[in-house]
Amino acid sequence: MxxxxxxxxxxxxxxxxxxxxxxxxxxxxxxxxxxxxxxxxxxxxxxxxxxxxxxxxxxxxxxxxxxxxxxxxxxxxxxxxxxxxxxxxxxxxxxxxxxxxxxxxxxxxxxxxxxxxxxxxxxxxxxxxxxxxxxxxxxxxxxxxxxxxxxxxxxxxxxxxxxxxxxxxxxxxxxxxxxxxxxxxxxxxxxxxxxxxxxxxxxxxxPRHPGVRSPILIPAVARVAVFTFGIGVPVGALTIVATASEAARSSAGLAGWMLAVNALGALVGATVVGIRPLGSTPARLLTVCGVLLAVGYLPLAATSLPNVAYLVAAGLSGLMLPPTLGQVFERISQLSPAAALTEANGWVVSAMTLGVGAGTLGAGVVVGASGSAAVTWVVLGASALTAALSLIVLPGRAESVPLSVD
The missing domain is CATH 1.20.1250.20 (MFS general substrate transporter like domains)
Incomplete structure (x- = not known):
């Protein structure tokens, strides 16, 4: 071949x-x-x-x-x-x-x-x-x-x-x-x-000519950054979900295995889409990928699953992360002026980092206050937020022509 x-x-x-x-x-x-x-x-x-x-x-x-x-x-x-x-x-x-x-x-x-x-x-x-x-x-x-x-x-x-x-x-x-x-x-x-x-x-x-001073001030770029924050939330929450699940099940090492299997699922997702890239444009795929990523975390809300099944759920939750991030990177390269592309990507990196941090902090506060029984609500809440923020990049809302940056 x-x-x-x-x-x-x-x-x-x-x-x-x-x-x-x-x-x-x-x-x-x-x-x-x-x-x-x-x-x-x-x-x-x-x-x-x-x-x-x-x-x-x-x-x-x-x-x-x-x-x-x-x-x-x-x-x-x-x-x-x-x-x-x-x-x-x-x-x-x-x-x-x-x-x-x-x-x-x-x-x-x-x-x-x-x-x-x-x-x-x-x-x-x-x-x-x-x-x-x-x-x-x-x-x-x-x-x-x-x-x-x-x-x-x-x-x-x-x-x-x-x-x-x-x-x-x-x-x-x-x-x-x-x-x-x-x-x-x-x-x-x-x-x-x-x-x-x-x-x-x-x-x-x-600078090429007066315009928007930073790519984050371009509305379409800002919306992609908000979207990226949203996909970071369940990623960050997973650390708390895994730790709380390990404690609730009295299963030493479960948290580490969940995080490792999640990363393995992400590698599988990256490999599959790397071999067969998605055919449509990022503008059309971002929302779909974001919603699918949110849905992929939902099985983790079923805390009564046996350990093996729960590990499988952790792996499935990682599948859509690289395909979704791939669409983000490509969309940013389309929306940002070439002269500001590094900064635009920096904003996306920061948005993801803050999303992961917010997910970890929010999940930690909820589980700390309510105990491991709150894991279900943490997963549902994180997934719902990701799905909701995925709507912000629906086709037709993001500009297709980048503005020049001062």
Whole structure:
């Protein structure tokens, strides 16, 4: 069979794509390691879980703020300098946080914010490169799906690397290890010719003419960002659902297995759609994909299911995430001006991050107040919110022509 039938093969064979994808994933590993690494370090020093939660939340929120800001800077001056400098600053902040967590709590919180703000925006940077690297149509669709599916590898490998890092380097050294991985990934990414070429093309570009100052102010882009927030909510709630279900069933390890199987389901979804990209346009598919993602979580509301069936439900809930994110990435590439594409992708990354955080926080509050019996209502509520926010990107509501950005 020819690769024309499998556009994902053509994407992987295209020059630069494999290297950029791997180095991007390496540089994004701290995002999947930091929460567990911070909790384990605080546990080793003060055993104050409240403080650990605060530091983690500051890091996550600061990262959500930093991604579009750094993305905007990339659109102005190019990828190379921004990614390299932010990688160095984020690593230094990680190192300072690791040393300060046990002795200077206030400084540690400030450094957590710095580590988040300066997280290299590798995710939006790579997505801004895809339209330059692969042909439009099925190949570009497959590239975005491949990108979305590859993210799941981060959240499988990240916690395992954290466990390994603690065993080898100790809690302090492990946080340094996480920061170092981010720095190495960012530097390796910009050493490739494609980001350097993108940087050269930005030199002297400047604003094209007065218009919308940021892509998030384009109504269609803003609606896609709100939609992306919505699909992050059940993803975040799943952590609490899995933990509460494990406690209710007195089944040690169930939560870890649920999250792993969910990630496996996402990889399956990415593989299927990568091989056979969806035929319609993102404008038509976004709402459908969002509703299907919401429906996919509903079986988890049946808390009386046997453990094996509940694990199957966790796997099914992950199937639609990469296809949905793939439509988001492609739609953003259509709606955003080319000169602001990195920032636009940064807003989507932030929206997803905040959605996951909101889902985790909301589910934690509900389960904390009502016990594990509230899992059913958490799942139903998260799915309902996702489905409702999916309606915001119904065809006909989003503009098809991007505006120029000042």
């Amino acid at each position: 020819t690769s024309a039938r499998y556009p994902i093969v053509d994407v992987l064979r295209t020059r630069h794509t494999g290297y950029l994808l791997v180095t991007s994933l390496l540089g994004r590993l701290p995002g999947a390691m930091a929460a567990l690494a911070i909790v384990q370090l605080v546990r080793a020093t003060s055993d104050d879980f409240g403080f650990a939660g605060l530091v983690t939340a500051v890091y996550v929120v600061a990262g959500a703020v930093g991604q579009p800001l750094l993305g905007r800077l990339i659109d102005r001056v190019g990828q190379t300098a921004v990614l390299a400098v932010s990688g160095i600053l984020s690593f230094l902040a990680f190192a300072g946080m690791a040393l300060a967590l046990g002795t200077a709590p206030g400084l540690a919180v400030a450094l957590a914010a710095a580590a988040g703000v300066f997280t290299p925006p590798l995710e939006p940077a790579l997505r801004a490169l895809w339209p330059r690297l692969v042909a439009p149509g099925p190949q570009l669709k497959a590239a975005f799906i491949l990108d979305a599916g590859a993210q799941e590898i981060i959240f499988i490998v990240g916690p395992l690397l954290t466990v390994l890092g603690i065993a080898v380097f100790g809690p302090v050294g492990n946080l340094l290890f996480a920061g170092a991985l981010g720095l190495v990934g960012a530097i390796a990414f910009v050493l490739n010719a494609a980001p350097r070429a993108a940087s050269r093309s930005r030199r002297g570009a400047g």
